Amino acid sequence: MNPKRLISIVSVLVLLVATAVGVVVYLKAFTENTKFTEDEVFVYVPTNSTYDDVKKIMEPYVADMAKFSFVAERRGYGANVNPGKFLLTKGMSSFSIVSSLRHNVPVKLAFNNQESLAKLVQRISSQVEPDSLTLTEVFTDSTFMAENGFNKDNVLAMFIPNTYEFYWNVSPTKLRDKLAKEYRKFWNEERQAKAKALNMTPVEVATLAAIVHEETAKNDERPKVAGVYLNRLKQDMLLQADPTVIYAVKERSGDFDTVIKRVMFNDLKINSPYNTYINKGLPPGPIAMPDISAVDAVLNAEKHDYVYFCASVERFGYHDFAKTYEEHQVIAKKYAEWVAKQGYQR
Known part of the structure; x- marks a missing residue:
């Protein structure tokens, strides 16, 4: 066979094989x-x-x-x-x-209004790989808390409700450290100066903000409510905040899922450091996670002479305020009569 023809045939065969392989691939x-x-x-x-x-x-x-x-x-x-x-x-x-599978997609990690650290870690672990037990361990690590000025009662103050970007497989310590960094960023010089003017630490502001947050969902009313509690603290009065009693009830039972609409008289006697009806000053830590508007409401509290307030029966969601106990009794009686008509047991 002619060598040139042989080379041509071989070339064609190689091309066909290559084409076949290419098609398969x-x-x-x-x-x-x-x-x-x-x-x-x-x-x-x-x-x-x-x-x-x-x-x-x-x-x-x-x-x-x-x-x-x-x-x-x-x-x-x-x-x-x-x-x-x-x-x-x-x-x-x-x-x-x-x-x-080589391009990890970031997760938008969001949380707000968590009532306890246990609730918070459940919320976070539902969005990233680390489980709630591991997150609890790193958030309450004694060295970490000591270095950042927290303890187990008040570490919830570190978490600023927002949306954060992480990778799903983020390590627990990396997640914790970034949230701590965001906390320090939130407490900038301006906010720290306002807290200092109130003679309060950021943790104390967050603790009071949690009470304000639970008292009213109306952002425009929060500075006024915050002003009441600040007046009480200045006058060395008991805060007598119903949300702290509700928290004490839930903490004692270990059930934070129960919805309590009404504080009963016996609840006010609960022996708990969170019961501000029997303990002066702020509770040991936040009774919930305050949102940013509640924190800023404390830092920018309205200046007035009110030391009492009670839920309004005419402007639902809002409160009526009083400067004297006599004025407050009139308002409270009206509210109590309204509640009785609703038939709330709890």
Whole structure:
């Protein structure tokens, strides 16, 4: 056979083989390989997952695992598994799926109005990988609390309700340290100066703000309510804040899920450091997580002479204020009669 012709035949055969291989590779790597019906889904790969773990995680989403494995192994994914949250879109190819598994998607971590540290860690752990027990341990680490001026009673004051960006697989200590940093950023020079003018620490401001927050949901009324409590503190009066009694009731029972609409007379006698009907000054720490408007309401409290207030029966959600006990008794009697008509037992 003519050598030139032989070379031509061999070249054609090589080209055909290369084309065939290319077609196979294309079909395995670049054709659709998803089986979920949603437009997009998120998959979560826990820390320390192996390649075999990932394949099990991907089974509900990948149509042909052989195609996925073919691409993953040739792209070196099996030896470099990344933990985190990953986005898959409908119709993705195996090549795109592997690429997506290398791009960790940030989580928008949000929390507010948590009644206790236990509730807070439950809320956070529902959004990131670290569990509530681990988060509790790092948040209440004695060294960390001592270095940042907290204790187990008041560490809830550190958490500023907001939305934060983390990776799903963030380490517990990294998450904690970032939230502590955000706390220090929140308590800037201006807020610290206002707290100092009140002769209060940031933690004490947060503790009072939690009471104000629980007393009224009306942002425009909070500075006025804060002014009442500040007047009571200045006059060495008991705060007599119903939300602190409700907290004491819940703490004693260990049930923070119960909704208490009415404080009973016997509740006022509960022997608890949180009961401001029998203990002067602020409770040991926040009875809830105050939002920013409540903190700023304390720092910018309205200056007035009121030392009493009671829920209004005419402006629901708001309160009526009084400067004397006699005035307050008239208002309180009207409210008590209204409550009795509603039939509230608790």
